[in-house]
Amino acid sequence: MNKGEPSLNKIDDYNGNESKQKRVIVRLVVIFCLVVGGILTYFKNNDKVYEVEVITQEQSNSTK
Numbered sequence: 001m002n003k004g005e006p007s008l009n010k011i012d013d014y015n016g017n018e019s020k021q022k023r024v025i026v027r028l029v030v031i032f033c034l035v036v037g038g039i040l041t042y043f044k045n046n047d048k049v050y051e052v053e054v055i056t057q058e059q060s061n062s063t064k
Helices: 020-062
Strands: none
Touching: none
């Protein structure tokens, strides 16, 4: 093996040897992405419900 290349065992993050700070940061990023995705999904679905309500109100008004 070439001495200039690091082996996997010498890399800090290999095989569960990552630091506690890196674990916390990764967890925070994952939680942040899930929260943002949940919020966007809520607004997307809430908008569709509103559109259905508007359409049904327009249809009920036109039948009167």
